[in-house]
Amino acid sequence: MHVLLIEDDDQIAAAIAVALAREDIGIERVGTAEAGLHRAGGTDIDVIIMDWMLPGLSGIDAVERLRDAGIEKPVLMLSALGRAEHRVEGLDRGADDYLAKPFEPVELVARLRALYRRTSVQARQPVLIHGDIELNVRARTAHRAGRHLGLSPKEFELLKYLMENVGEIVTREMLLRHVWGLNFDPQTNVIDVNVVRLRRKLEDGFDSGCLATVRGCGYRLATSE
Amino acid sequence: MLRRDLWSSIAVRQALLSIVVMLAAVTALAVATVATVDGSLRADLLHTIDTDIAGLTDSMVKGGASELAARITDRTDFTGARQPAAYYRLTTSAGVRLAGNLAVPVAVDGAHSLAGEVVVADDTLLFRSTRLRGGYTLIVGRSMSPVAAIRRRVWTSFAGVGAAAVALALLASTVTASRLARRVAHLDRVLAQFAHGDHAARSAAALERDELARLAGHVDAHLDWTARLIAVQRAISDNIAHELRTPLVHLDTRLLAAIDHNSDPVVARELDGARADIRSIVSLFDALLDLAFAEAGGIIGTGTIFDMSEIAADLAELYQASAEEAGLDFSTRIAPAVMMRGEPTAMTRLIANLLDNAVKYVPPGERVRLTVAQGPRILVEDSGPGIAAADRDRVFMRFQRLAPGGQGHGLGLALVKVIAAQHGLVARAEDAAPGARFVIEPAARL
Numbered sequence: 208m209h210v211l212l213i214e215d216d217d218q219i220a221a222a223i224a225v226a227l228a229r230e231d232i233g234i235e236r237v238g239t240a241e242a243g244l245h246r247a248g249g250t251d252i253d254v255i256i257m258d259w260m261l262p263g264l265s266g267i268d269a270v271e272r273l274r275d276a277g278i279e280k281p282v283l284m285l286s287a288l289g290r291a292e293h294r295v296e297g298l299d300r301g302a303d304d305y306l307a308k309p310f311e312p313v314e315l316v317a318r319l320r321a322l323y324r325r326t327s328v329q330a331r332q333p334v335l336i337h338g339d340i341e342l343n344v345r346a347r348t349a350h351r352a353g354r355h356l357g358l359s360p361k362e363f364e365l366l367k368y369l370m371e372n373v374g375e376i377v378t379r380e381m382l383l384r385h386v387w388g389l390n391f392d393p394q395t396n397v398i399d400v401n402v403v404r405l406r407r408k409l410e411d412g413f414d415s416g417c418l419a420t421v422r423g424c425g426y427r428l429a430t431s432e
Numbered sequence: 433m434l435r436r437d438l439w440s441s442i443a444v445r446q447a448l449l450s451i452v453v454m455l456a457a458v459t460a461l462a463v464a465t466v467a468t469v470d471g472s473l474r475a476d477l478l479h480t481i482d483t484d485i486a487g488l489t490d491s492m493v494k495g496g497a498s499e500l501a502a503r504i505t506d507r508t509d510f511t512g513a514r515q516p517a518a519y520y521r522l523t524t525s526a527g528v529r530l531a532g533n534l535a536v537p538v539a540v541d542g543a544h545s546l547a548g549e550v551v552v553a554d555d556t557l558l559f560r561s562t563r564l565r566g567g568y569t570l571i572v573g574r575s576m577s578p579v580a581a582i583r584r585r586v587w588t589s590f591a592g593v594g595a596a597a598v599a600l601a602l603l604a605s606t607v608t609a610s611r612l613a614r615r616v617a618h619l620d621r622v623l624a625q626f627a628h629g630d631h632a633a634r635s636a637a638a639l640e641r642d643e644l645a646r647l648a649g650h651v652d653a654h655l656d657w658t659a660r661l662i663a664v665q666r667a668i669s670d671n672i673a674h675e676l677r678t679p680l681v682h683l684d685t686r687l688l689a690a691i692d693h694n695s696d697p698v699v700a701r702e703l704d705g706a707r708a709d710i711r712s713i714v715s716l717f718d719a720l721l722d723l724a725f726a727e728a729g730g731i732i733g734t735g736t737i738f739d740m741s742e743i744a745a746d747l748a749e750l751y752q753a754s755a756e757e758a759g760l761d762f763s764t765r766i767a768p769a770v771m772m773r774g775e776p777t778a779m780t781r782l783i784a785n786l787l788d789n790a791v792k793y794v795p796p797g798e799r800v801r802l803t804v805a806q807g808p809r810i811l812v813e814d815s816g817p818g819i820a821a822a823d824r825d826r827v828f829m830r831f832q833r834l835a836p837g838g839q840g841h842g843l844g845l846a847l848v849k850v851i852a853a854q855h856g857l858v859a860r861a862e863d864a865a866p867g868a869r870f871v872i873e874p875a876a877r878l
Contacts, residue, residue, distance in 0.1 A: 216678070222685035225692075260674055287677040288670055289718040292725060295777065307718075308677060309684035309710060361749055387750055391781055392715075394788040394844060400753040 208323045209233040209251050213243035213266065214258040214285065219308065223256070226312030232319065238262075240269035247278055254322050256315075259286035259297070267300055274301040281322035283315075291391045313424045317376040324372060335370045337428065338417065340409070342370055351409065361386065362405050369418065369428040378425035402426055443612040447605030454601055455594065462590035466583055473579045474558060478547060481560050481572050484518070488570060489562070497522075497568055501531035508533040517575045519557055525567025534571060549576070556580070615644050619651060628735060628774075629854070631659040662728045669721050677714060684710050719843040723830070726778070726850040738776040741766050744783055744804045751787045759796025760814075766804040774855040782851045785844040786812040786870050798867070808857070813869040824861040848872070 210227060214220045215238045227234045235252075237243050240261045247255055255273075257266040264272075270282050281304070284297040289307035297305040303325075304318050335342040339352040347363055349356040358366065364386045369377055379398045383389045406418045419427045492500040504520045508531075520532035529535075536552055547560040550573070559573030618635060625633035634655055635648040684707060691703050748764045755762035772779070783802070790800045794816040803811040819827060826832050828849040833842040845859075848870075852859040858875045861868055 216681075218682050218685055222688060225689075287674045287681065289673065289677070289714065290721050290725060291777070291781070292722075307714075309681040309714065312688065359749065361746075387746070389780065389784070390777060391784070393784050395751075395754050395791045397750050397754045400757045401750065404753050 208253045208319065209235070210254050210256060210319060211243065211246055211249075211252045212236040212256045213238075213240060213261065213269070214256070215239065215261050216258070222312070223315065226315060227319075229312075230316050232316070240264035240266055244269055244272060244276075247273055247280065248276075252280060254319050255280055255282045256319075257282050257284055257302070259284060259288060259293070267297060267302070270297075270301045281325065283318055283322060285310075294390050311378075311424055313376060313421070314378050314380065317378050317381065317425065320375045321372055321377070321381060324375070335367065337370050337373050340366075340370070340417070342367055351413065354412075356408050358405070358408060361401070362408065365401065365405050366409070369426065373428045376421050376425050376427050381425070441609070441613060443605075443609035443616075447602075447609045450605060451598055451601050454597060458590065458594040458597060462587065462594070465590065466586050469586055470579065470583060473582060477558050477574050477576070477579065478560070481547075481558065481574055484572050485560060485562055485570065488572070489564065492564060492568075497530065497566065500564075500568075500570070504531040517578075519552070519559065519571070519573035519575070521569075521571040523569045523571075525569075530568075532571070534573060612644070615648075619644075619648055622655070623651065626655055626658070628856075631655075631662060665728055666725070669724055673717060673721055676717065680710050680714060716841050716843075719841050719847070723843060723847050723850060726847060726854060735773045735775060737771055737773050738779075740770040740772050740779060740808050740810070741768055741804055743776060743780050744770075744802060744810070747780065747783050747787060748802055751784075751791065754791050755787075755800060758791050758794075760791065760794055761797075761799045762801070763799070764802045764804075766802070767806055770804050770806055770808050772808045772855070778851045779855065782848050782872065783810065783812075785848050786810075786872075789844060789870075790814055794867075807873055809874075810872040811869060813864045813867060815864070815867040818863055818866060818868045819861050821863070827861055828859060 210232055212220060212223055212234055214223070214236065220236050224234055224236065235246070237246060238261075240257075241264055243255070243257065244264075246252065257270060259266045261269070266284065266286075270284070273280075273282065282302045284302035284305045285308060286293060286297065286305065287308045294305045294307075303322055306315060306318060333343070333345050335344065341350045342363075343349075344367065347360070349358050349363060349366060365382065368382065368386050380392065382398050382402070383392065402418070402420075406416075409418055410416050417429050419429055421427055488500055488503060491503045495502075501522055504522055507518065508520055519534040521529060521534035522531045523529050534552065534557075547558070550557050550559060552573075556576040557573035558576055559571055561569055561571040564570055622633045622635045634652045636652070687703050687707050687710075691700060691707075694700055694703065744764070744766050748762075748766070752762055787800075787802065790812055794800055794814040799815040801811075801813050803809075803813070805811075828845050830846045831842045832846075849859045852872050856875055857872050859870065859872050861870055863869070
C-alpha cells in the first residue's frame with residue numbers, strides 16, 4: 208500500500224510517517240492541496256490522507272475537486288475539527304472516512320487498511336468463508352464448523368464487518384460507524400459489550416478462540432486456522 | 433377549536449367588527465328614513481283631510497246639514513272599494529249619526545277641532561273631527577294603509593341594500609382577511625424555518641409598502657443579523673477548536689515519540705496518563721462545541737422526516753447488552769412508526785445520551801425502560817433512587833454531575849435538552865415513584 212499524505216503540519220506529518228513506516232506502508236507527503244491534487248492521480252497512489260485545514264485550497268474542497276475530476280481513490284479526511292457535524296460534512300462531500308486529531312497511530316493504520324481493502328476486494332461475495340466460519344450474506348445466516356450460529360441482525364453485521372477485515376485491527380470507532388451507523392462516541396462501553404456477546408456465540412462449545420481483543424484500540428478476527 | 437382559532441385571528445375579528453358597525457349604520461339610516469317619510473306622508477294626509485273638511489263645511493254653509501249629509505253620502509257611495517280610503521261621520525249634538533261610513537264613534541271632546549289616529553276594524557285611520565255650527569260634529573278620516581305600504585317598501589329596500597352590503601363586505605373582508613392572514617402566516621413560517629436551522633430563510637417582502645411589508649423588512653434585517661452572528665460564532669468556535677487542538681496534537685505526538693524511546697515502566701505509565709489527559713481535554717472541547725453548535729440552531733438544517741421508532745429500536749438493541757452487563761433489567765415499549773421531522777443523527781444522540789445516563793447511574797438490580805410513543809414522546813424511566821426534586825432542573829445544566837466521580841464531562845443531558853429544544857420538544861426529569869423518569873415531549877403550545 209502506498210499512501211499520499213497531504214498535510215501542512217511538519218510535526219504531525221513526521222509522526223504519521225513514523226507510524227506508517229512501522230507498518231511497512233509507503234508514504235509520500237506534500238504540504239498543499241494544490242500539490243496533492245497534482246499527485247493524486249498517480250497510479251502508484253492507493254489511499255490519500257487529506258488534512259482539512261490547509262493553506263490555500265482547503266482539504267475538503269480539494270476532495271470535491273478530486274471527485275469532480277473522476278478520481279475515486281479512497282480519501283481519509285484528517286481534521287483538528289472533531290465535532291460530529293464535521294464528520295458528517297466530510298463524508299457527505301466525498302471523503303471515505305474521517306479521523307479527528309489527535310488519533311492513535313494504530314487507529315490511523317486500521318482505517319487505512321480498511322479503506323485499501325475495500326477498494327482492492329471490490330467483488331461482493333455472496334458467501335464469506337474464514338477458517339471454519341461461513342457467512343451467507345444473502346441468506347444472512349452464519350455457521351461455524353457446520354453448526355448454525357443464532358445471531359441477531361446486528362451481530363451478523365458485526366461478524367460480517369470483522370470477516371471483511373479479517374486479520375486487521377478493527378477499532379471501536381470503525382464498528383460504531385460501519386455496523387451501527389453512529390457518528391459519535393457513546394459514553395459507555397456499548398461496543399465492547401456487544402463484541403463480547405458475539406464472541407461468546409462464536410466461541411462457546413469450540414476449542415479455539417478466533418476473535419482477539421487488541422488492547423486499547425479494538426478487535427481482530429485472527430487469520431490462523 | 434376551529435372557532436377559537438378563527439376568533440383569535442386579528443383579520444377575522446377586524447372583518448366581523450366592521451360588518452357589525454356597517455349593519456348598525458344601515459339600520460340607523462333606515463329608521464331615520466322611515467321616520468322622515470312617515471312624517472311627511474302624515475302631513476300630506478292631514479292636509480288632504482283639511483281640504484276635504486273645508487269643502488264639506490262650504491256645502492253646509494250653502495245648504496245646511498241635509499246638504500252636508502247628502503255630500504257625505506255621495507262620497508261614501510263613490511268609494512266602492514272593499515276597504516274605503518276615506519271615512520266620514522256626521523253626528524248631531526245628541527250623538528245621532530246622520531251620515532258617514534264610520535260606525536264607531538271617535539272620542540271627541542270640547543269645541544275644538546281635534547286630530548288623531550284611531551284603529552277601526554283592521555285599518556288605522558288618521559282623522560280630524562270638527563264641531564260645526566248647530567252642534568254637529570264632522571269627522572273626516574283617511575286610511576293609513578298606503579302610508580304603511582310605503583313604510584314597508586322603505587324597510588324592504590333598506591333590508592335588501594343592507595343584506596347586499598353585508599354580503600359585499602363579507603366578501604371583501606374575507607379577501608383582505610385571508611390575504612392578511614397569508615402574509616402573516618408567511619412571516620410566521622419564515623421565522624419558524626429560521627428557528628429550525630434554515631438560516632437562509634427570508635420573508636423577501638412583497639410589492640406592498642404597508643406596515644406589514646415594513647415589519648417583514650425588519651424581520652429580514654434581523655434574520656440577516658442573526659445569521660451573520662451564527663456564522664461568526666461558528667467560525668470562531670472552529671478556529672478555537674483548530675488552534676487549541678493543534679498544540680495538543682503536537683504534545684500528543686511528542687508523548688508518542690517519548691513512549692517509543694522509553695523502557696521505564698513508571699515513566700511509561702505517566703506518559704500514558706498524560707496522553708489520556710489530552711484525550712479528555714479534546715473530548716471536552718468537542719462536547720462543548722457540539723453543544724454550542726446545537727444551541728446556535730445548527731443541527732437541524734432543513735430536516736428530514738424519519739422513523740423515531742426504528743432509531744429507538746436500534747439503539748435499544750445496542751444498549752441491551754450494556755444494560756444487562758450493568759445488572760439492569762432493561763425493557764422497551766416502542767410504538768411502531770413514530771414519525772418526526774428533524775435531524776435523525778441528533779435524535780439518535782439524544783436517546784443514546786439518555787441510555788448512557790441510565791447505564792451509568794442506575795444501580796444494579798433495578799429496572800430501566802425506554803418508551804417511545806406518538807407525539808413524539810420519549811421516556812426513559814428507572815426504578816433507582818430517583819432525583820431529588822431540587823435537582824431535577826439542575827441535571828440538564830452543563831457540568832452538573834449528581835453522582836460524584838462519574839466519568840464524562842456532565843454535558844450529556846445538557847445536549848439532550850438542547851437537541852430536544854431544536855426539535856420543538858422539551859426535556860424534563862420527574863419522579864417515577866420510585867425512580868427517575870426523563871421525559872422528552874412536544875412543548876406545550878401557547
